[in-house]
Amino acid sequence: MRGGNEPKVARARQLRHVENDAEEKLWHELRGRRLNGFKFVRQLPIGPYFADFACRDANLVVEVDGSQHADQRRDRYRDETMNGNGWSVLRVWHIDVLKDRRSVLDTILAALSGNMTSKIIAPDLKFLPSEQLCKSRRSPSSALRAPSPRERGEGR
Numbered sequence: 001m002r003g004g005n006e007p008k009v010a011r012a013r014q015l016r017h018v019e020n021d022a023e024e025k026l027w028h029e030l031r032g033r034r035l036n037g038f039k040f041v042r043q044l045p046i047g048p049y050f051a052d053f054a055c056r057d058a059n060l061v062v063e064v065d066g067s068q069h070a071d072q073r074r075d076r077y078r079d080e081t082m083n084g085n086g087w088s089v090l091r092v093w094h095i096d097v098l099k100d101r102r103s104v105l106d107t108i109l110a111a112l113s114g115n116m117t118s119k120i121i122a123p124d125l126k127f128l129p130s131e132q133l134c135k136s137r138r139s140p141s142s143a144l145r146a147p148s149p150r151e152r153g154e155g156r
Contacts, residue, residue, distance in 0.1 A: 022097035091126035
């Protein structure tokens with residue numbers, strides 16, 4: 001985001017300071033490449049929206065939703081916009097992050113590793129793969145993985 005749109009940067013910073021308890025607990029698990037080496041960022045601007053968490057390497061957005069998001073038309077448009085920008089969207093419930101965080105992390109890993117490739121809409125989970133993800137998953141050599149320390153420039 002360096003050198004990006006200053007109003008969006010300011011808004012993203014503001015949103016990072018008002019995260020809820022579920023987002024805070026999930027961020028503790030995702031930050032610093034703690035989840036199998038995948039790098040996540042918070043409040044990434046995508047179009048007119050801000051993703052709660054995003055993994056740029058995998059083009060995956062993770063949204064933590066409270067009960068106010070149940071069947072919201074605005075969320076459907078937001079998901080379509082993010083999908084249209086090449087992002088897969090995974091929506092998990094706030095209560096699940098608080099009560100069963102390990103299961104939420106396993107679900108995020110499944111999305112990152114390519115074990116989730118088709119649209120899922122269930123009472124406790126929503127996954128909308130991007131069109132690009134669906135196409136890339138058809139070829140077996142394109143499995144998503146975290147970059148190695150060498151690829152990140154940390155090794156010789």
